[in-house]
Amino acid sequence: MKAVKLAFGLICLAIVASDIVAMSRWGEARGVYDDICYLRQAHLFQRFGIGGLDTNAVRDDDHYFEGKMKEIGFADWKDPIRWPCHNPMPSGKVVLQYPPGTGFLLALFPEGHQVAPLYIAASLILCVLALSGLVMARTLPSVISAGVLGALAVYLMINPAKASYSVPPTMALCAVAGLLTSLWLMRNKRSVLLVALIGLLLGVSVNFRLPNALLAAGYFLILGLPFLWTRSLATFVRGLAFGAGVLVGMAPTLAAQAINAGSALATTYGSADVVAPVFDLAVFGQYLRDMQFVLIVLAVGATAWLLAAGEEHARQAALLTVGNLAFNLGFFMTHPIFTHYYVVPITMLSLWTLSFARLLQPLEAREAAPVRRKSTNLGVLPR
Structure with a gap:
């Protein structure tokens, strides 16, 4: 089994090394509207600090964005109303449509060398979590599943993550949130601070993509339904802590909307x-x-398997992913626009959660036959 662990570890490292070489060669002028809009947000943060939340077109007095549009041959570069990724507000402002998180992360790196470091940092986070999963695995099937997930996650950082600068930080946060979710659910005593931290991370993800707000849907279900069932103070406090974490995490987006949209x-x-x-x-x-269909099948299949074969706590992690997948897939499957990364966040959050939940099970539970031990009651989810 050590040889299999080593093989998968080397595969993950080889993929991330290949990714880093490819990413280091990327330019920042692909001619994609979204790219230059995220870079404009980053430029505003570098110029004005926290004042960069205000994305009013009149703040392009140094002609940064105009210059970017000239580079890609945009004909109406002088007219803010025609600018890509910008919308007029009732106040008369013309502002960026995207939340500020992606631009903030890009602003942490020097102008002209912002995209590659962002992608590399996210890839390294995923690689560390993938290797951690391999270290935690104690049976051959768990080694194989952890290794496949790790290699797949790192591979996806090139395609489809390259399609949008908002995807790499989302992918990294989903992996970390998946680990923390498993740590929270696999304990007999559920930590209020830990569930608040999970809420904070999911709230922060909204600052990269507004649809990331749906990633919290399953959590609200497993925290809200038990409260309606038991009406206990403990379940209320956990739900309140999670909701407060989400709210604090997405505060930059709420502030940006207040400034730009009124x-x-x-x-x-x-x-x-x-x-x-x-x-x-x-x-x-x-x-x-x-x-994405492959990822959906993997997420749904892993959820069904853990519901059938997992011990009680692991089945609760699977119940969470059921709610999350239902809400997110329902939204995107009825969204009239398709992109190659829309359901990647929810499928990867689900797979990371399920993988670590399986790895954190007691060894005897992982080796046992897939027999239901005791029916899971939603009322006992948060302990």
């Missing part, structure tokens, strides 16, 4: 981006033909 609850996205859900067979078909 209200913390108002969106900076245009009407064309805020659409009603609709089931479209064409969009559904695109998911079936995409790598």
